[in-house]
Amino acid sequence: MSLIERQRGFIAEIAADDDLAPSSPGMAIYRNAYRARLADALAVSFERTRRWVGADMFDLASAHYILSHPPCSWTLDAYGERFPDVARELFAQDPEVADLTWLEWHMQQAFAAPDRGELTPAMLAGAELGESDWERLELLPAAGLAFRPVACALPTLWSALADPAARPLSPAAIEPAMLLVWRKGLAPHYRLVALDEFAALAPLLDGASFGEAAAQAGEDRLDQFGQWFAQWLGDGLFAGLRLAD
Amino acid sequence: MTGEIAPFTGFGLGLRKEHHAAFLAAEQPVDFVEIISENFMACGGRPLHTLGAVRERHPVIMHGVSMSLGSPHGLDRDYLAELKMLADRVSPLWLSDHLCWTGVPGHTAHDLLPLPYTDEALESVIANLRLAQDVLERPLLVENPSSYHAFPESTLSEWEFLRILAEESGCYLLLDVNNVFVSSVNHRFDPLEFLDAIPRDRVRQIHLAGHSQGPEGLLIDTHDAPVCAEVWALYAQAVERFAPCATMIERDDAVPPLGELLAELDQARSHASLPA
Numbered sequence: 324m325s326l327i328e329r330q331r332g333f334i335a336e337i338a339a340d341d342d343l344a345p346s347s348p349g350m351a352i353y354r355n356a357y358r359a360r361l362a363d364a365l366a367v368s369f370e371r372t373r374r375w376v377g378a379d380m381f382d383l384a385s386a387h388y389i390l391s392h393p394p395c396s397w398t399l400d401a402y403g404e405r406f407p408d409v410a411r412e413l414f415a416q417d418p419e420v421a422d423l424t425w426l427e428w429h430m431q432q433a434f435a436a437p438d439r440g441e442l443t444p445a446m447l448a449g450a451e452l453g454e455s456d457w458e459r460l461e462l463l464p465a466a467g468l469a470f471r472p473v474a475c476a477l478p479t480l481w482s483a484l485a486d487p488a489a490r491p492l493s494p495a496a497i498e499p500a501m502l503l504v505w506r507k508g509l510a511p512h513y514r515l516v517a518l519d520e521f522a523a524l525a526p527l528l529d530g531a532s533f534g535e536a537a538a539q540a541g542e543d544r545l546d547q548f549g550q551w552f553a554q555w556l557g558d559g560l561f562a563g564l565r566l567a568d
Numbered sequence: 569m570t571g572e573i574a575p576f577t578g579f580g581l582g583l584r585k586e587h588h589a590a591f592l593a594a595e596q597p598v599d600f601v602e603i604i605s606e607n608f609m610a611c612g613g614r615p616l617h618t619l620g621a622v623r624e625r626h627p628v629i630m631h632g633v634s635m636s637l638g639s640p641h642g643l644d645r646d647y648l649a650e651l652k653m654l655a656d657r658v659s660p661l662w663l664s665d666h667l668c669w670t671g672v673p674g675h676t677a678h679d680l681l682p683l684p685y686t687d688e689a690l691e692s693v694i695a696n697l698r699l700a701q702d703v704l705e706r707p708l709l710v711e712n713p714s715s716y717h718a719f720p721e722s723t724l725s726e727w728e729f730l731r732i733l734a735e736e737s738g739c740y741l742l743l744d745v746n747n748v749f750v751s752s753v754n755h756r757f758d759p760l761e762f763l764d765a766i767p768r769d770r771v772r773q774i775h776l777a778g779h780s781q782g783p784e785g786l787l788i789d790t791h792d793a794p795v796c797a798e799v800w801a802l803y804a805q806a807v808e809r810f811a812p813c814a815t816m817i818e819r820d821d822a823v824p825p826l827g828e829l830l831a832e833l834d835q836a837r838s839h840a841s842l843p844a
Contacts, residue, residue, distance in 0.1 A: 333681060
């Protein structure tokens with residue numbers, strides 16, 4: 324048996340379900356370690372989700388995920404990436420669960436995302452942009468920035484679940500909004516953004532210039548766009564700027 | 569790529585999340601800290617900030633768990649590039665990884681899986697190690713893992729495999745004394761035979777850890793308990809053979825307060841100074 328064949332057989336055995344018994348006590352140790360390590364990674368990555376759905380339900384979902392989604396990255400930190408998708412299927416009757424897993428995953432990603440710096444209002448003022456510069460100003464999104472539409476008061480649930488002893492109520496329905504996650508300094512942040520505000524922000528996140536984004540917002544809403552932009556800048560949603568050619 | 573790694577004598581601990589605050593608050597009585605390389609690769613924010621602050625106070629050793637030196641498919645070039653970037657940033661005393669494989673293309677086990685000790689496996693590990701040392705521009709330390717499974721096709725002992733590996737690749741060795749003990753029980757060999765066969769001038773670091781009892785008499789390398797008496801005794805034998813070298817205590821589960829680990833590190837200092 325070649326080394327390649329030996330390794331394929333080995334990993335297939337340790338990742339198999341219980342229908343295939345381990346071939347030796349030693350292989351049982353490797354199988355247990357494989358499952359335990361992945362289950363621990365999910366439990367750590369989705370601590371508040373586990374609190375919300377309960378340990379038993381979470382562990383069933385986790386076991387399903389481990390069998391259906393073998394890890395493929397060199398870093399265990401990436402293992403939960405598809406778990407929000409699986410949560411959406413498994414907890415279809417409780418849509419806040421998928422939202423919660425998404426928020427938990429992206430807060431963690433933002434926490435350790437590669438550094439990008441932060442564009443502060445003072446830095447922007449110091450750039451001394453002329454009128455034509457604003458037209459071609461492009462903004463780099465902050466480290467870990469991600470967004471998702473939600474229709475429940477997820478931030479309330481998220482905050483309540485910080486307390487392991489809390490038993491929060493189901494989150495109330497809200498007007499559909501966009502949930503933003505990003506890192507400012509060393510801390511991950513989140514904010515619910517109204518859909519009209521997000522419609523103004525989205526072009527900037529997509530790489531449009533400030534001038535293009537302002538034009539899309541509409542001439543009659545330029546004041547509002549300016550106020551929103553000041554808030555985004557204060558929130559630390561941008562990591563840097565460049566002037567398009 | 570071959571090169572020299574100068575001996576470094578000292579006693580250190582792994583940098584674990586539970587102790588980040590203590591290491592940030594004050595200089596700790598350790599001669600170095602060892603990080604898990606993967607915890608700080610391709611990331612930024614607080615983890616990298618913490619590492620930078622600790623690095624200002626202590627020499628750092630980078631210990632990897634994902635290189636998969638035993639893969640016949642070769643090494644992941646992106647992984648090596650990320651590791652190189654971190655090494656350039658940290659300027660560690662050295663980098664290490666394990667004599668193991670961690671997965672096949674498309675499926676990573678996130679475990680240190682055992683190799684059959686054959687010529688084919690030796691060729692793969694030597695080729696991978698040479699590549700890694702070329703990319704990283706320094707020799708590596710390779711650690712002996714604990715194992716719970718032996719392969720009938722093995723034609724070499726683990727210690728013969730390590731000796732040839734060091735000779736052929738120019739790598740150094742990280743001797744995990746607990747792993748020697750665990751594997752000696754699991755595979756019924758004399759741990760002193762293992763120590764005697766390891767080239768004395770290639771060991772730069774020793775790992776110590778606790779283990780636990782598994783099924784059917786097997787021991788499991790769990791890193792969740794203090795170092796046991798048998799491993800301390802084997803450590804004294806190892807120090808006699810391989811000093812000067814660095815000694816580090818690993819604790820990855822049931823991590824106690826830092827003070828407890830520092831006290832255990834003092835035990836290591838005592839054992840290292842006693843005649844075996």
